[in-house]
Amino acid sequence: MTKNNNVQVTSASGISDSKLHRTVAGLLERADIQIGGSRPWDIQLHTPDVIDRAISKGNLGFGEAYMDGHWDVEQLDQFFYRLLNSQLDQHFKSRRHLIYFLTASLFNLQRGKRAWEVGQFHYDLGNDFYQTMLDPRMNYSCGYWKNADNLAEAQEAKLDLICRKLGLQPGMRVLDIGCGWGSFMGYAAEHYGVECVGFTVSQAQADWIRNHYPGLPVEVKLQDYREVEGTFDRIASVGMFEHVGRKNHREFMGVANRVLAGDGLFLLHTIGNKKTTTVSDPWTEKYIFPNGDLPSASQIAHASDGLLVAEDVENFGADYDKTLMAWHANFEAAWPDFRDKLGDRFYRMWRYYLLSCAGAFRARELQLYQWVFSKEGVPGGYVRP
Template sequence: MTTTNFSTDTFSDHTSGLYRTAARILNEAGIQINGAAPSDIRFNGPGVIERAFAQGNLGLGEAYMDGQWDSEHLDEFFHRLLKTGMTDDVKPVRLVLYALMAKFMNRQNIKRSKTVGEVHYDLGNEFYSTMLDSRMTYTCGYWENASNLEEAQAAKLDLICRKLQLKPGMRVLDIGCGWGSFMSYAAEHYGVEAVGVSISKEQIAWAKERYKDLPLEFRFQDYRELDEPFDAIASVGMFEHVGRKNHREYMELAHRCLKPGGLFLLHTIGKNQRNSYPDPWIDKYIFPNGDLPSIGQMGDAMDGLFVVEDLHNFGSDYDKTLMAWHDNFMKAWPQFEAQLGERFFRMWRYYLLSCAGAFRARDIQLWQWVLSKGGVPHGYHRSQI
């Protein structure tokens, strides 16, 4: 794939207020327009600056998908840009309605909840199998002692099992089970049986066939339909789809289903600010109706229901995970190129690399919460796990 770099003068009046503002923000981040550094931005077509200021990341992302600009190291471009915090000052008027919808509408009700499964997770098991590890774990790996993606995902799954203090014979619930990576690992290594729910038909079909010999039950079911007791509960990378209007209902459900003395591990991406709205580009092209929670929002939702036994942030590990996924995607792309096309290629790279840059900048986080009903006698000590 080749692109042609054009002079900035061809497309934007570099004496205009928009250009000067863009140049100031980029210069603060150590990024040059049409510069030679790998993280610099290079224009291939008109209107990039105008689209970015009119629609924020939605306009910037669509301009990238259209081939109007490039950066050799897109992940580092976003790392530098987001690290300045100056993008928070860009508030496109056209996105005010979007922000109000996110604040006042329940965009994750039962009727709308399956949209993300159909749009994103049902993209194809073959596609995801080339990008992910052997268990198809589509969440952040744990890289403390890992040297590759396979090791990082196994370490994460084992960490969850140890944090939940799983023992043979336990009955475990996985809310948002994906392709069953946690359930299969817990059954194979800790002797539990498990029930998992997902809103992706492709995921459920794959997991049922792959793990038909393990004591696992996979259900195509909305989490709000659950009402049965479990010894322990895990939810790994699903809470991002719950939505602020449903946080409390979600926590009440987990409280209702968790047996006395049991533990609930909640693994989720999170944001630093309560009063913000979902990224419009991610919402439109990657995770429809997604809504990252803040610490405060999660605290409000669990108020009076759970004791927070442990909170572990390893968000920087998501940078490594996303870069590993990107490497795998690039290696596998030739087998999907004819089917999915150039625009999808650019969309997927923008997704993986912009998110890697966001985690690298610590703009978003990855939390593992361990919650109990009434508190663990004598305390919960992660150092003893």
């Protein structure tokens, strides 16, 4: 495809094409991004509609234009880092942003059948696909890179950090809410001698766990978290709270309070927004995580108020940048095996997803929180290991 970086934009906004192009080019210059530049983070426009789609539809239109092959950037992660670090995304909010805000405010998008949509749409994409992208234990959440040199080490370090923060001891009964492919349960059972029960809304994940942990005290249930029964010494929820939704945060914490033993601990590992008012990105909502809703720190605190005692909070969101870049490297290496099955538009979609998220964590627009809660307060106080 021939590049046309001096394209005259046909605008639906009423602004003359050349003026709109100059205005956008001027905004991008604030982030040290050039239209048609030679640096790896400069944007190359292939068709005349990209800028107008970004103006009229925000990131939904901009992301779809990338999926359609209408623009390219060699290093998407650097492009989005610069864009977000300069707050330029605020200039491209559209009326659709208001629609998504009202939808999230007025409707409970994570109840009933909707609670199962993300499992069917995203996590059931195929275990073979995720196996090539993730580490050997199939962790699909942020690794802990403090003393790690590669993805597998970072994910093992994350799992061990969770076990130590929970103070796991042999014989404990542990609940994993949103257990993924069972990485935490398998590690905790192997290394700390605990018995685990996990809940997931993904059939593919449940099948994986049953096939890979037959000799360990690990049980998986294909059920919504609201259906949890019994009492557990410890609870972990790793990378699942992002799907709960603000209208259900309090109910989620109520479930944890109901099933946690009186002297128990609950660790919540979740991506977080830096602002409470931010709503789900419409492109991510449509193509990656339907009904997703990233919480802020204040929303988590409010949801647990009076139900649980917040003993400890740690933020290592910068580590998600490294994790996503490692996933992207694995994805690129494995892509030839999936090209015929998934197609080039999927490739561009998945690349946009991984690298735009890496840029967002690099710019610290997104955080990664680990909260440790007790039910009634740890006597003498909790000490982070």
